[in-house]
Every structure is written in C-alpha cells, then in structure tokens.
Amino acid sequence: MTTEATTGCAVAGGGPGGVVLAYLLARAGVAVTLLESRPDFDRRFRGDALAPPVLELLDALGLAQPLLAEIPHGTADAFVWRTPTRAYRLADYRRTSATYPYYALVPQGRFLPFMVERAAQFPGFRVEMGARVSALLRDPDSDGAGRVTGVEYTRGGERHRLRADLVVGADGRNSKVRTLSTITATELGAHLDICWYEVPRRDGDPPLSGLGLIAEPGATLAVLGQAASWQLGYTIPAGTFPELRAGGIGPVVGALRRRLPWLGDRLDGLTEVNQLSLLPVRITRTDRWSEPGLLLIGDAAHVISPVGGNGVNFAVLDAVEAANRLAGPLLADRVEPATVDAATAAVEAARRPQVDRDQERQKRTERDAARRLRTRDPRPPLVLRLLASVPGVAQWVARRGVRALTVPPLDARILHPAVGPVSPRRSAPPG
Numbered sequence: 379m380t381t382e383a384t385t386g387c388a389v390a391g392g393g394p395g396g397v398v399l400a401y402l403l404a405r406a407g408v409a410v411t412l413l414e415s416r417p418d419f420d421r422r423f424r425g426d427a428l429a430p431p432v433l434e435l436l437d438a439l440g441l442a443q444p445l446l447a448e449i450p451h452g453t454a455d456a457f458v459w460r461t462p463t464r465a466y467r468l469a470d471y472r473r474t475s476a477t478y479p480y481y482a483l484v485p486q487g488r489f490l491p492f493m494v495e496r497a498a499q500f501p502g503f504r505v506e507m508g509a510r511v512s513a514l515l516r517d518p519d520s521d522g523a524g525r526v527t528g529v530e531y532t533r534g535g536e537r538h539r540l541r542a543d544l545v546v547g548a549d550g551r552n553s554k555v556r557t558l559s560t561i562t563a564t565e566l567g568a569h570l571d572i573c574w575y576e577v578p579r580r581d582g583d584p585p586l587s588g589l590g591l592i593a594e595p596g597a598t599l600a601v602l603g604q605a606a607s608w609q610l611g612y613t614i615p616a617g618t619f620p621e622l623r624a625g626g627i628g629p630v631v632g633a634l635r636r637r638l639p640w641l642g643d644r645l646d647g648l649t650e651v652n653q654l655s656l657l658p659v660r661i662t663r664t665d666r667w668s669e670p671g672l673l674l675i676g677d678a679a680h681v682i683s684p685v686g687g688n689g690v691n692f693a694v695l696d697a698v699e700a701a702n703r704l705a706g707p708l709l710a711d712r713v714e715p716a717t718v719d720a721a722t723a724a725v726e727a728a729r730r731p732q733v734d735r736d737q738e739r740q741k742r743t744e745r746d747a748a749r750r751l752r753t754r755d756p757r758p759p760l761v762l763r764l765l766a767s768v769p770g771v772a773q774w775v776a777r778r779g780v781r782a783l784t785v786p787p788l789d790a791r792i793l794h795p796a797v798g799p800v801s802p803r804r805s806a807p808p809g
C-alpha cells in the first residue's frame with residue numbers, strides 16, 4: 379500500500395542545509411516535511427566548523443547560546459600552518475565578530491538533532507527519519523519533463539507519496555534528488571583525498587588553535603580540535619588510497635608520532651589503514667540549482683572541498699537564502715508555481731557567484747597542496763609566507779574570509795514568527 383500526504387515544502391536530506399532550511403521555513407509558518415534516509419543523526423568526520431557569521435545567525439534566532447551551552451564543542455580562533463621549523467599564523471579570527479570571534483567546532487551529530495528539536499516546536503514541522511527519497515512526482519500536464527510536484531519515499535519497507543508546492547534536494551554530495559532531476563553535475567577535479575582518524579583529547583594536550591595544518595616533507599596533517607577529541611586528517615594525492623593501503627599504516631603513524639608526539643599511547647591502536655575513514659575530496663558543479671518545483675541546496679547543488687572547511691557554512695547560507703526568498707511565496711493564500719520558481723531561481727542567482735568563486739579558489743589551493751606533497755615542500759605558498767610575517771595581515775585575511783560568509787538579514791516572518799498554529803496548506807490539493 380502507498381500512503382499519500384501533502385505539505386508545503388518537502389525537504390529531502392537532514393544534513394546542515396536541510397535541517398536549517400526546514401527550521402527556518404517552519405518558524406515562518408510554512409508546512410515543512412523533512413525526510414532523512416538515516417534512522418538517526420549520528421555521523422563522524424563531517425564539516426563541523428560553524429563560522430562566526432553562522433553563529434551570529436543562530437544568535438539572532440535565539441539559538442547560539444543554548445547550542446554552545448548544551449553541546450560540548452571546540453573553538454578555533456586562528457588557522458595555523460606548522461612546518462617542522464616554523465608556525466605561520468595565516469588567519470586570526472579574534473577580531474571577526476564582537477560576539478563570536480571564532481569558529482565553533484560543533485559535531486554535526488549533535489547540531490542536527492538540536493536544530494530538529496527546535497524546529498519541532500513549530501506546528502508546521504514534521505520529520506521522518508529512515509525516509510529515503512526514491513522518486514520525484516511530476517505533473518504530466520506541465521511543459522518539458524513535467525513540474526516536480528512531490529516525492530516518493532520508502533520508510534520501513536513502506537512506500538509513501540508526499541505532494542508539495544516545492545521539493546528541496548538537500549541530500550548531499552551523492553544527491554538522489556539531483557540524479558532524478560534534469561539537472562546535471564560536473565566534477566571539477568579534486569587533487570587531494572583525506573584519511574581521518576580520531577583520538578580522545580586529554581588534559582595537558584598542547585593548546586593548538588583548533589584549526590591547523592601540520593606539514594612536513596611529503597606529508598600533511600589536518601588537526602581539528604573538538605571538545606573531547608582531536609580529529610586528525612592525513613592528506614594524500616587524490617585516488618592514491620590503494621597505494622596507501624598497499625604500503626601499510628607505517629607512514630601515517632610515523633608522521634603523527636613525529637609531529638604530534640604528545641598523542642603518545644593514543645596512537646597505539648592505529649594498526650591498519652582500514653581504520654582510517656577515507657573522504658574522497660570532490661568539487662562538483664551543477665548546470666542549474668533548480669527546475670520547476672525543485673531546488674537543490676548545499677552539497678546537492680555544489681560539493682565543496684573540505685579545504686577551507688566551509689561545506690557546512692555554505693549549506694547553511696544556501697538554506698538562509700532559500701528560506702528568505704521562499705517563505706513569502708509558500709505562505710501565499712494560493713501558492714503560485716511561477717512565483718515559487720522565480721524564488722528558486724533567485725536563490726541560485728544570489729548564492730552561485732560566491733560558490734563558484736570559492737570552488738575555483740579551492741581547486742587552486744588543492745592543486746598547490748598536491749604539488750607540495752609531491753615535491754616534499756612543507757611550507758605554505760610564498761605569498762602566504764610573506765603575508766604571515768606582516769603584522770595585522772592574518773587578521774585582515776580572517777576578516778575577508780568571514781565577510782564572504784556574511785549571512786543575509788532574515789526575513790521578518792522568520793525573525794518574528796507569528797504565534798499560533800501554522801496555517802493549513804492553502805494551495806490546490808493534488809490532482
């Protein structure tokens with residue numbers, strides 16, 4: 379049997395993009411159903427670093443203080459690149475925000491349920507866990523491929539149909555929604571892969587910045603400081619994991635022991651390459667972010683490389699832009715498809731230039747990092763070395779980077795939600 383239901387906005391994917399969008403729309407009074415294929419939000423080794431503007435956004439929503447109070451997290455006030463002989467402070471975040479002058483490393487496994495719990499306080503919000511979107515519903519009478527009018531998903535072996543004024547694909551780098559749509563994706567060619575390993579943090583560990591690179595000839599380690607752990611990334615040229623596996627874990631443990639000797643017995647358990655969690659870095663661009671009745675956001679629209687650590691922040695920025703532009707059209711007495719489609723196109727027009735610019739920058743940075751691995755040069759590029767020695771430049775670099783993540787002001791309907799129950803969905807019922 380297939381169940382049938384209707385909502386204003388069906389969001390496929392409960393990652394940072396999907397949960398923030400669902401929260402914001404529900405707060406504005408839109409009926410939203412969030413469909414997440416996994417049974418829970420448990421996940422490791424994801425983009426966890428919330429940038430100062432994202433923390434300010436959460437503050438405006440009254441969420442930053444409870445989030446930071448409830449969830450143990452690390453903070454990073456600088457990005458530091460350490461070679462065997464020198465530390466280069468390349469970005470200094472201490473003057474980037476009056477209230478949150480740091481990146482907060484909040485594990486997604488805690489951030490996502492936090493947002494979903496808050497969204498559940500709004501009457502229009504529904505979440506379905508273990509709900510895997512498998513097909514797009516289309517209007518056979520509209521032009522072209524047919525306007526997207528909802529999704530089909532499976533949950534616990536049952537099939538469900540959910541009609542919606544708008545479907546949002548926020549289902550990540552391997553987006554099923556994108557594959558089902560008429561939107562095409564192109565890989566821009568990444569140059570690095572990262573192998574992650576996690577060790578517990580201990581009292582007495584050195585006060586690293588929380589966001590750092592430790593480089594030596596032929597090896598680069600990313601070091602992220604969570605509240606209770608260190609997330610360690612061993613960088614390899616793209617596609618060379620089989621060679622790493624064939625060569626054994628020795629070089630990885632060797633680099634970690636040489637450069638982070640204080641980890642001591644915490645590395646004793648790392649005996650096999652298979653214990654590393656491989657993140658094949660990808661940079662993906664799509665030809666469009668939307669088609670009639672459908673919008674892609676976050677990694678579904680544009681996979682961002684972890685270089686720069688902003689995948690989660692970009693997904694949140696997409697969600698804010700989408701909520702701002704779609705709350706009005708989706709709250710209309712009669713939802714007009716043309717107005718919704720104009721709003722989805724406007725989301726892409728507003729966000730895409732920044733995403734494209736960042737992806738180009740990432741390609742250059744990665745290419746350079748891969749070259750440095752090959753040539754065994756552990757130093758930052760010359761221009762960064764020179765800049766790092768000029769007083770004040772690290773602060774300027776941080777301010778510039780953070781300014782690029784500026785969150786647009788929130789629509790008044792989101793900022794000051796109407797009290798009372800959500801209006802029932804008012805567009806025409808599905809045919």
Ligand SMILES: Cc1cc2nc3c(=O)[nH]c(=O)nc-3n(C[C@H](O)[C@H](O)[C@H](O)COP(=O)(O)OP(=O)(O)OC[C@H]3O[C@@H](n4cnc5c(N)ncnc54)[C@H](O)[C@@H]3O)c2cc1C
Pocket residue numbers: 390391392393394395396413414415416422423424425426509510511512548549550551553554555657675676677678682683684685686687688689690693
């Ligand atoms: C394994 C991995 C490791 C990463 N590590 C880092 C890192 O170290 N640093 C960094 O900056 N960035 C990292 N990233 C990138 C960063 O996590 C993402 O950029 C960010 O999470 C994007 O958010 P999103 O909401 O767009 O998508 P995601 O966070 O990918 O969320 C997508 C959600 O959709 C769900 N889903 C998938 N298919 C379906 C379906 N058919 N139906 C319903 N739901 C579905 C998934 O279960 C998931 O919860 C990593 C990404 C991955 C995948």
